[in-house]
Amino acid sequence: MSFKRRPLIAGNWKMNGLLDFVKNLAGVLADKVDQNDPTHFDMLICPPATLLHPIKILVGKSGLLLGGQDCHMAKSGAHTGDISAEMLKDLGSSHVIVGHSERRVDYNETNEVVKSKAEAALGVNLTAIICVGETEAERNQGITVDVVKSQILGSIPERATAENIIIAYEPVWAIGTGQTPTKGQVQEVHVLIRKTLGDKIGLKEAEQTRLLYGGSVKPSNAIELMDLNDVDGALVGGASLSPIDFWVIAESCPK
Numbered sequence: 001m002s003f004k005r006r007p008l009i010a011g012n013w014k015m016n017g018l019l020d021f022v023k024n025l026a027g028v029l030a031d032k033v034d035q036n037d038p039t040h041f042d043m044l045i046c047p048p049a050t051l052l053h054p055i056k057i058l059v060g061k062s063g064l065l066l067g068g069q070d071c072h073m074a075k076s077g078a079h080t081g082d083i084s085a086e087m088l089k090d091l092g093s094s095h096v097i098v099g100h101s102e103r104r105v106d107y108n109e110t111n112e113v114v115k116s117k118a119e120a121a122l123g124v125n126l127t128a129i130i131c132v133g134e135t136e137a138e139r140n141q142g143i144t145v146d147v148v149k150s151q152i153l154g155s156i157p158e159r160a161t162a163e164n165i166i167i168a169y170e171p172v173w174a175i176g177t178g179q180t181p182t183k184g185q186v187q188e189v190h191v192l193i194r195k196t197l198g199d200k201i202g203l204k205e206a207e208q209t210r211l212l213y214g215g216s217v218k219p220s221n222a223i224e225l226m227d228l229n230d231v232d233g234a235l236v237g238g239a240s241l242s243p244i245d246f247w248v249i250a251e252s253c254p255k
């Protein structure tokens, strides 16, 4: 049985954006989402945590969703500089990215750490966007399948469902490089992710879970990527900083 999954286009602003970005980018997108209501996709932006509050005030009750880029695994306490899942929720977030490769590399985040962060997110009813993906060296060694499989099995909480998690496949070598895998390579890994998810959370949940592709998604390649059977949207970095490009990518999702 095939199940129609609603596409999600998510923008990861990473460490970009000052207050002037709020009106220019978030305001424009919120207006577009409202003017085009009902859209055939969900749109989410994950700005730096410093901008969540002003953006929430600006976008108000618009259909534009807000999310964080990371959270701590603990509820609160002595963790200088960190942000809890509840704090993100408090500022109007519905989602949080965990396990992005930049955090896995910069902060040595293991699958175990990523799983704890995802658990913290689920604990306050945030949807966890769990990132996985192989490095260039791993792809060249032919171990992409093993790497992605072990990331999925190690990073997903036991209580994960199609409602409370989303998986983003982001090959590290495609992030910010302008290089993208072939359509066949993307579909192959997404099928593997769905199958591995099925072993972990059950086939029905796996069939309904949204799988995003991320890594150099732009207006020029969005249609062919979003058209793949097991791709249910995108996690966009650089191109999400242009409201025009980000909107074109969203509109590329099949209806």
Ligand code: 13P
Pocket (backbone or CB within 6 Å): 012, 100, 170, 174, 175, 176, 177, 178, 214, 215, 216, 217, 235, 236, 237, 238, 239
């Ligand atoms: P780019 O779209 O800039 O390649 O970044 C992808 C990404 O890391 C999104 O999380």
